[in-house]
Amino acid sequence: MSLPYAAHATCAIVRYSKGVIGRKKKSTGSGSVRAEDLDLAQVEQENKSSEAASSSGSKAIDPKVTPPKGRPTPSRKQQEAARRQPLVPADRKAAKAEEREAARERRLREQQAMRTGDERYLPLRDKGPQRRYIRDFIDARFNVGDVLIFIMLAVFIAGMFIEPLRVWFTLMMWVLLGAFFIDSWLMWRKLKAQLIAKFGEIQTGSGMYAFNRVMMVRPLRMPKPQVKRGEFPRL
Incomplete structure (x- = not known):
């Protein structure tokens, strides 16, 4: 083989090897750039969605933000007018009749409770x-x-x-x-x-309450006795 041919072959081989290596580098570089671009776009999209979700969540649970009521706040005059009631009812006779009926029902319930010992309708001094x-x-x-007596x-x-x-007789008394x-x-x-x-502890006025009851004859005691003689309450 002559020298020019050998040099030409060597150059061709070198040019071929450089060309191949260059194409591989070019294709590899473009592919990596596209992958990096896709990754960056995906990360940016995820960041935007997370920011939107966090902003919406913070708006929903923010205690400083008062949600709208859907109606205007009434003024002080309007609130006072709503609470204001007439001192004298329009129909006095009907109001008095209702009051008398309510008082009569209350007295009947108390009288029934005095006979049966129902705690719900007893007077305040007898409750508890x-x-x-x-x-x-x-x-x-x-x-x-x-x-x-x-x-x-x-x-x-x-x-x-x-x-x-x-x-x-006086001495006997x-x-x-x-x-x-x-x-x-x-x-x-x-x-x-026992109390x-x-x-x-002892409720206020218990001593006078017991003294007043023990002074009264058994058939006249109110509320009526609910136990027989000898049936003491349990501790």
Whole structure:
């Protein structure tokens, strides 16, 4: 092989190898650019969608933004006019009739509750578990006050007609009064201990409430006794 031919072949081979390598680099570069462009576009689209979702979510849960009410806020005069009611009703007779009917129904419910002991319609002074416990405790025991009025009335009438025994009748009345106060004190002492043991405290006015009930004759007590003698309430 001559030298010019060898040089020509070598150059051809070098040119061929450079051309092939150049085409591969050109195609590889264009493909990578397109992939990078697609990736950047996809990332930008995802960022936009996430920003839109976060902005909409922040608008929905933002506590500082007050949603519209759909109506204008009434002025102060309008609010006062809406709350204002006439002092005198248009139909006084009808209003009085309704008031009397409501009062009559309320009295009937209270009277029924006084007989049955229904807590819902009892007067305020008789409501509550402590008041019920006091009534049941007093009604279950024998009290001197149960017979005090009858004995004192009999002694008083006898003293009017039997003058020689008037002094003795008077002394008997004082003895009965003393027995009543001693019995009431013993009753309250025991009842107070049971109230503290059951409820932890004593409701205001319980002592006077128990004293007024123990003074009254059993058939005349209101509310009516709901227990028999000996049926003491449980602790």
